Amino acid sequence: MENFMDIETALKQIVNIVGRRGLIKGADAGPYLQDERALFHGEAALVVKPASVEECSQIITIAQDCGIGVIPQGGNTSYCGGATPFDSKRQIILNLSRMNDIREVDPVNSTMTVEAGMVLSDAHTLAQNHNLMFPLSMGSQGSCQIGGVLSTNAGGISVLRYGSARDLVLGLEAVLPNGEILSELKGLRKDNTGYDLKGLFLGAEGTLGVITAAVLKLFPEPLSRQTALLGVASPQAACDLLAQAQQDSDEQVISAEYISRESLNIVLAKIAGTRDPFDDSVRHVLLLELATSQSETGLRNILEKVLQKGVVSGKVVDGVVAESMRQALEFWKLRESIPEAERCIGGSVKHDISVRISQIPEFLDKAGKMLNAIAPHRLSVFGHIGDGNLHYNLLPPTGSTLKSFQEGPAQKLSDSVHDLAVMLGGSFSAEHGIGVLKCDEFRKYKSPASIGLMRTLKGALDPRGIMNPGKLLG
Ligand SMILES: Cc1cc2nc3c(=O)[nH]c(=O)nc-3n(C[C@H](O)[C@H](O)[C@H](O)COP(=O)(O)OP(=O)(O)OC[C@H]3O[C@@H](n4cnc5c(N)ncnc54)[C@H](O)[C@@H]3O)c2cc1C
Structure with a gap:
């Protein structure tokens, strides 16, 4: 296919679209070019931050015309180099962080419509301000953004109850590789009018277009939470206890996290303010959290019964139910600090x-x-x-x-x-x-067959291969 303008002119036009505030230059561009774990050190012709879906559309139209690779980027916390560019001449980073507006909160529909650049923890706060909860939660939530979370179909610590990112989306707005804006932001719980187009972009890692906004599902904020840290006899015991807790609590388990003794030891050695809740003979730890939006549920009784049964059967060798929110946070710190502790060693x-x-x-x-x-x-x-x-x-x-x-x-x-x-x-x-x-x-x-179908979709939507080249399909 022919290029309609040379690359240099195209890049200048992109700079004009975003203006001074939307251009990251020189040393400031460094953090955008390298991935979270510093495994990949990339290069790009430009790092730009558009301020609106229209700007995204204009930029992508130019990129499409000239065959410029577009790397959508959110918080750049990817663990697999998903948002790193690799061409100093023909690739640009399209960072969404300036697009972080609230489009709408609809408490009756239990939804909020936000732009892709909203940081995940800000989305939590927004939901909380309406006495609701956006349940996707993970270690990178202070940096990662809604667009990145949806593009990676992120999981986190509440998938067990609420599903992964894919399950939490009712609508999307995205810019297609030809620059067209696809707006599917109705926020409907039922809409049988053909293919699930939003589904194309969830987990696509930016290879089919740029997500610019989304309608997210909200849930009642649990009023009651009970958290237990259990030393368990084996991984089998951990799985059995989880099943028992699900059964006894009528599926009110919100998180079930496993920590091996080796991971725990690294945290204890490297993370300030942590202490071992068990003696060294405990080799496997299960962090179990139950939650409900009803206040008087006897959650604690349920959890204590699970524990008792576990002790009798020998599956629980030691354990403690948090007496306060502070203690629950201490338990979570042991789990959430593992990536940081690994980095420290x-x-x-x-x-x-x-x-x-x-x-x-x-x-x-x-x-x-x-x-x-x-x-x-x-x-x-x-x-x-x-x-x-x-x-x-x-x-x-x-x-x-x-x-x-x-x-x-x-x-x-x-x-x-x-x-x-x-x-x-x-x-x-x-x-x-x-x-x-x-x-x-x-x-x-x-x-x-799976790869073939994905390539067919990619070829149909992005025939010039401009969207996040080299990622996912290679
Ligand atoms: C400490 C830590 C803990 C983590 N824990 C978890 C965890 O528990 N569960 C989990 O799933 N992940 C986890 N991650 C990985 C990472 O945080 C997630 O994958 C997150 O969803 C990435 O979001 P981001 O905004 O940083 O995206 P980026 O890293 O910027 O991008 C990720 C991918 O999405 C694409 N993308 C970004 N924004 C858009 C957009 N608007 N439109 C289209 N494509 C886009 C990029 O091109 C790239 O392919 C963790 C990372 C860290 C550092």
Whole structure:
């Protein structure tokens, strides 16, 4: 296809569209070019921050005409290099952070319509201001943005009750790769008028267009929460206790997080203000939180009964139910600080696998044996056990650096982790997405039919391949 204007003219026009306030120049552009984990150091011709959907549309129209790659970027917290550009001449970053307006809150419909650049924690506050809750919650919520969250179909700590990002969207506005604005912001709970177009953009990692606004589902704010930190006998015991708690509480479990002793020890060593709630013989920890929007529910009684049954059966070896919000936050700190603690000890090789909850014990058992037979390493295993999603992270053996580990056996170990998850019918990428980091795995594990259909969609929507080139489909 022919270019209608040369790249230099096109870039100048893009700069004119966003104006001075929307252009990030020189050293200020640095943080936008590198990913969260500093695995990828990118390059781009421009970093721009449009202020409206119309500006996005104009920029993408020009990019389409000239074959300029557009990298949509939110909070740049991707764990897989999803928002990093790789071409100093023919790619631009379209950062959405200036587009953070509230379009509408409709408490009766239990929805809010917000722009894509709204930071997730601001979306929480907005919902709370209306005595409602937007339930998607995760460690990066102070930085990541609604557009990024939806584009990665992010998970977090409440998927068990409320689903992942995909389940929390009633409508979308997006700019298509030809510059057209698709507006599907009706916020309807029922609308059977053809294909689910919004679904195309959820989890697409910016490869099919730019999300500019969304209608998000809201829920009653739970009035009562009970949080327990349990030392459990085994991963099997953790899964059994979760099932028991779901049954006894009539599915009021909102989060179920697993922490291995190894992950706990790293946090205790590196994160100020943490202390070990158990003695060292506790090797597995289950963080269980129940919540309800009714105040008098006897949640605590339910949780204590689950605990009692667990003690009698030998599944719970130690445990405590939080006496205050402060104590509950201390429990959560032990879980939420694991990524930071891993960073403090030099970083890890991360995995983000999922299997059925019932297969977690089998996965852990088999993975442990397989990896021990391959090469020395240390583990930091934790994650959203209630979703069957584990971060089975590898650390270099004592005395080695992450770099030498990565140049040595890490790839083989990683392949085994992914092979095993897929062999058990699970996924090699449960919530972080593909980005650039997992393109090889994507090609290896996804079926040819799935990849073929995705390529057909990509080709139909984005024939020039301008949207987030090199990500997801490679
Ligand atoms: C400490 C920490 C904890 C985390 N915990 C979790 C967790 O529990 N669960 C989880 O799922 N993830 C987690 N993540 C990963 C990450 O925060 C999420 O993937 C998040 O959703 C990314 O949002 P973002 O705004 O930073 O997107 P970015 O990193 O900027 O972009 C991510 C992807 O979305 C695309 N994109 C961004 N905005 C748009 C848009 N408006 N339109 C189209 N495409 C767009 C980008 O091109 C890229 O492909 C964690 C990350 C950190 C650092």
